[in-house]
Amino acid sequence: MGAAVKQRVYPLLLEAYSEAFNRGSPVVFGRLHLTADGLRVRKRMIPWKSLGEASLARGDLLIRPAPSADASAVRVPAHRVPNVELCLQLIQYLSQRA
Numbered sequence: 001m002g003a004a005v006k007q008r009v010y011p012l013l014l015e016a017y018s019e020a021f022n023r024g025s026p027v028v029f030g031r032l033h034l035t036a037d038g039l040r041v042r043k044r045m046i047p048w049k050s051l052g053e054a055s056l057a058r059g060d061l062l063i064r065p066a067p068s069a070d071a072s073a074v075r076v077p078a079h080r081v082p083n084v085e086l087c088l089q090l091i092q093y094l095s096q097r098a
Helices: 002-022 084-097
Strands: 027-029 032-034 038-041 044-047 051-057 060-065 074-077
Touching: 002 027, 002 084, 027 084, 032 084, 051 084, 060 084
Parallel strands: none
Antiparallel strands: 027 032, 032 038, 038 044, 051 060, 060 074
């Protein structure tokens, strides 16, 4: 049943998130704020061009910097990120287009 719910709800949420982002509004997933400039985690801003890889690992959303960036990885417990799978998809998409 969970997969069926995701199949119906996720496209609607993704559309709403995309529309908000394209209007210039930050898309908020708990502590994570996706903005036109980059990903804000608490008070830390990571520009999209400095973002390397984002993944789910061992119950955390793991955000690694690009090899050329002078920054450390960020770990956020997945249970603290609403719609973590959609958040991950958007982060991956936005970092690739930067």
